[in-house]
Amino acid sequence: MTAPLIRIEHLSKEFQSGGGFLSRPRSMQAVRDVSLAIAKGEALGVVGESGCGKSTLARLVLRLIEPTSGRITFDGTDLTALPPAELRRMRRRMAMVFQDPYSSLDPRFTLARVLEEPFRVQGEALAPDRLAGMLAAVGLPGSMAESHPHQLSGGQRQRVGIARALALQPDFVVLDEPTASLDVSIQAQIVALLAELRDRLGLTYLFISHDLGLVRYFCDRIVVMYLGAVVEVLPDPAARPRHPYTRALMEARFAPDPAQRKRLAPLTGEIPSPFALPPGCAFATRCPRATDLCRRETPALSADPDHPVACFHPL
Numbered sequence: 471m472t473a474p475l476i477r478i479e480h481l482s483k484e485f486q487s488g489g490g491f492l493s494r495p496r497s498m499q500a501v502r503d504v505s506l507a508i509a510k511g512e513a514l515g516v517v518g519e520s521g522c523g524k525s526t527l528a529r530l531v532l533r534l535i536e537p538t539s540g541r542i543t544f545d546g547t548d549l550t551a552l553p554p555a556e557l558r559r560m561r562r563r564m565a566m567v568f569q570d571p572y573s574s575l576d577p578r579f580t581l582a583r584v585l586e587e588p589f590r591v592q593g594e595a596l597a598p599d600r601l602a603g604m605l606a607a608v609g610l611p612g613s614m615a616e617s618h619p620h621q622l623s624g625g626q627r628q629r630v631g632i633a634r635a636l637a638l639q640p641d642f643v644v645l646d647e648p649t650a651s652l653d654v655s656i657q658a659q660i661v662a663l664l665a666e667l668r669d670r671l672g673l674t675y676l677f678i679s680h681d682l683g684l685v686r687y688f689c690d691r692i693v694v695m696y697l698g699a700v701v702e703v704l705p706d707p708a709a710r711p712r713h714p715y716t717r718a719l720m721e722a723r724f725a726p727d728p729a730q731r732k733r734l735a736p737l738t739g740e741i742p743s744p745f746a747l748p749p750g751c752a753f754a755t756r757c758p759r760a761t762d763l764c765r766r767e768t769p770a771l772s773a774d775p776d777h778p779v780a781c782f783h784p785l
């Protein structure tokens with residue numbers, strides 16, 4: 471196996487909230503002791519329900535926010551120890567595509583100006599003859615260069631978001647729910663574009679989604695998160711889930727009624743507050759297989775390196 475492009479070791483992020491006149495500050499662990507590696511050219515998926523820490527993990531990996539503890543290594547360099555100037559240079563090789571192309575593009579800017587921005591940040595200029603090529607690479611006509619974001623459809627806007635992410639020819643791209651705000655038919659086009667760009671440019675992806683079905687279609691391996699921690703890593707998209715939570719995510723995908731999909735249909739029980747996690751397995755309150763052991767002790771990710779799962783009673 472080749473050396474991984476990204477290595478994450480025991481990464482944790484704690485947020486404080488409150489702490490005013492009448493309230494004591496409360497802290498929660500948005501990301502809890504996450505370790506994983508992404509090989510060059512791999513597309514690694516991260517799935518989990520809203521609030522499980524996916525975006526926090528994404529920001530940590532690019533060091534847009536500082537971890538509470540743990541380490542991120544990018545192509546052999548420890549990012550967590552890098553001084554700002556070197557970090558900026560390193561960031562050329564990394565990019566992020568955001569969930570919402572409406573709010574992530576400045577409405578005052580033309581597309582030409584939007585695509586120029588990453589160069590400005592690096593103190594460089596965008597050669598005018600490159601602009602049309604950047605737009606063409608994401609399937610947009612060069613004539614759109616002087617358009618403003620509001621003149622574009624949602625799918626077109628996300629294409630601009632992707633072009634901007636690819637502007638400096640990164641090796642690694644974090645895609646944080648890149649299709650969540652788009653219609654289903656447009657989603658498919660964007661996913662196809664991302665797959666084609668990956669093949670053509672040899673990109674490495676961290677693909678974040680709440681939709682296990684989408685991630686299975688797109689990714690080589692899949693990390694499943696629950697309340698900030700990794701509960702399972704599917705070694706390939708067709709692997710059968712071992713964690714009861716992963717199975718619930720999979721079944722929810724096929725629930726006919728959208729309300730059920732939202733509620734993770736097969737599960738009953740409450741999600742614990744991230745500010746007061748119970749002892750033992752965080753999933754035990756909703757798990758059909760939970761026993762006293764699960765409510766008492768926290769399962770570690772199993773030693774099986776081919777298919778890690780954190781569960782005392784895997785499927």
Ligand SMILES: Nc1ncnc2c1ncn2[C@@H]1O[C@H](COP(=O)(O)OP(=O)(O)OP(=O)(O)O)[C@@H](O)[C@H]1O
Nearest residue numbers: 485487500519520521522523524525526527680744
């Ligand atoms: N800057 C912050 N300050 C305090 N709490 C935060 C902050 N950012 C995130 N959180 C909390 O951390 C937890 C994880 O949030 P995060 O945005 O990473 O989840 P997510 O999995 O991306 O959710 P979604 O699917 O809704 O995007 C949430 O409980 C959130 O409220």
Ligand SMILES: [Mg+2]
Nearest residue numbers: 524525526646
């Ligand atoms: Mg998010």
